Amino acid sequence: MTEPAIRIASMHKYYGSFHALKDINLEIAKGEKVVICGPSGSGKSTLIRCINRLEEHHSGVIEVNGTPLDDNVDNIDEIRREAGMVFQNFNLFPHMTVLENCTLAPVLARKIDRGAAEETAMRYLARVKIPEQAHKYPGELSGGQQQRVAIARALCMAPEIMLFDEPTSALDPEMISEVLDVMVGLAEEGMTMVCVTHEMGFARQVADRVIFMAEGQIIEQAPPDQFFDNPQNERTRTFLSQIVGH
Amino acid sequence: MPAHHPVIPAELPRQNVLTWLRSRYFATRRDAAVTIVFAAFVAWILWSLIGWALLDATFAPNAGEVCREDLHGGACWSVVSTRWRIVLFGLYPFEEQWRSAIACIVMVIVAVLSCLPWFWSAKRLPLLWTAGFAIFYVLMRGGFFGLAEVTEQNWGGLSLTIFIFAAVSLLGMPLAIVFALLRRSSLPWIARTMALVIDVIRSLPLLSIMFTFAIVLPFVLPEGLTGDKLYRVIVGYALFFACYQAEIIRGGMQALPAGQEEAAKALGLGYWHRIGYIILPQAFRNALPPTINQFVITFKETSLVTIIGFFDVMASGRAASGTADWNFAVVEMYVFVGLIFFVFVFSLSRYGAYLERRLGVGRR
């Protein structure tokens, strides 16, 4: 049995006195695709942000590729380089061109020379189907294009894991599929993915496992067919009926 | 390659100048009256000014006697054409003043070069300024390369003003960045101490800080640590500058969405990379107008050093028209000095306006 990509055990997280994550236990295997859903405020973002230390957990264990997340700064940087993240609001760097966005971290944090980094970046920009936008600034692109750049930017670091936090929630409906297509392609290539999303079609198509969270806890997890067609928990059922409702 | 779009000037409806004038300034009887009165007033002032400054003025050097006997009462620019060297170079030795002139020109070139976007990087801009400043210093001070040594006591006029301004900026800006970073440190006691220091220094008048550094410090510091009075004043001024500029930079940082730093962290960029490539460049863009403003104020307030006994451009101007044979031409001298300040400050603020327009396009 190989070591899991992500291992979380008895993990708790507080915001002040607010108990945001309660006793989270989760193992994600290499190459596994996990979709996390749940009502707003249930702690999905907090959980995914704990994995790369954008939020600090208070007790319990988080390991990424066997490297424990503790106060060791080198471990943190190591894990951040191994786990790419895509945000709801894209968070591209507006003062840099698309190409500069994609080459900055490889050059600075991976010490790859600029020429090679640009080549890699152009390859990934071609993969997300916007190589012709390489020299534009993010402000000149549509939301869907920006999010695809954000995915390419994360991929340029050659991560082993990709974390997505509601990558399509800020997009106009007609742009959602162009981003999902890229994510499906990524899944087919065997990337380990943790994805917070309410795109149930996407979950059915690529997820190995769907996790439902409420009030800071993991309530239910199951393969997508079972999760959608035969949910066990009452709250899962209520939640699913609400999403399907609109 | 993007196609070139020819610039098509917007076709304005051709309007008769007279109709336009009438609708804007002569629409009603009262408008007309106000317009006429004001136009007459402005014309009168302009005419008197032109008469004083140009038509009735005396320009030739060494024409003090002519000015005195002049019955038209025009300006006596003779004071400027005779004594401009004092204003520009102060007490700098006459035969060496070409060095002072070249030094000033070098600093102006540096200022102009730093307006070119090519220099806007965390490496190039500091390098440019440090190099320019070093050339300025070597030229002014001498003692190297066969140049006669001229100590700081003999520096003066515009070149001293430029020296103080450049030194304060060069020292104050990195200090301001450090202060701003400490101010937002994640360790509360560092952040709070820094906030206190900034607030205290900002609440003191610049003059009292200059006095403290120039006159009080030598009694407090051990011998050998005090340095020349000029440098103590510069350090004090730079500290003052840094405290204001630090708050300006911090404001620029706070305007950044939290997602910017998070995205940089998520890419595995370390603290200094995040600061140098993501946070500061954007913070400076956000804080451009107040930063330019701060430079303008700093340039103008260099003239406070006269009070501590330095002959900056202001004091030199006063000295140049202060002798018995020129003391009737004080106004002309102040106008000249004012003009020098105006040229510097006005170009600085025009440049700021240009930057704002330029950065506002396509990059946000």
Ligand SMILES: Nc1ncnc2c1ncn2[C@@H]1O[C@H](COP(=O)(O)OP(=O)(O)O)[C@@H](O)[C@H]1O
């Ligand atoms: N920085 C924060 N400070 C305090 N409370 C927070 C913070 N971030 C999130 N929370 C709270 O934690 C809970 C979970 O938030 P989040 O993980 O963003 O939920 P989700 O992504 O599932 O909508 C919410 O109740 C939210 O109000």
Ligand SMILES: [Mg+2]
């Ligand atoms: Mg969320």
